[in-house]
Amino acid sequence: MTERTWIVSVAVATILAGGWIAATRRGPVLLLRSAHAEPASLVPPGTVVVTASGKTFHREGCAFVHGPALRLAGAQAVADGFTPCTRCLAR
Numbered sequence: 904m905t906e907r908t909w910i911v912s913v914a915v916a917t918i919l920a921g922g923w924i925a926a927t928r929r930g931p932v933l934l935l936r937s938a939h940a941e942p943a944s945l946v947p948p949g950t951v952v953v954t955a956s957g958k959t960f961h962r963e964g965c966a967f968v969h970g971p972a973l974r975l976a977g978a979q980a981v982a983d984g985f986t987p988c989t990r991c992l993a994r
């Protein structure tokens with residue numbers, strides 16, 4: 904086996920292994936409303952506030968809620984793909 908054949912074999916094996924790892928890796932099933940957000944790590948207890956066109960959920964009275972607010976259970980907001988407001992729900 905020549906050196907070139909060996910290098911090509913290693914490259915093909917690496918690409919196949921990477922494809923297998925990518926194909927078998929399962930991501931989160933949850934579809935977030937914002938492609939740039941992280942899912943909520945903690946489900947907020949009680950009721951949170953969302954807007955129909957918004958992507959985040961907030962505490963009641965947050966200054967960053969614009970438009971008509973809808974009240975949801977925290978678990979429902981997370982299940983619906985809303986992500987926590989970084990202003991009023993930051994830890």
Ligand SMILES: [Zn+2]
Pocket residue numbers: 960961962965966967968988989990991992
């Ligand atoms: Zn907020």
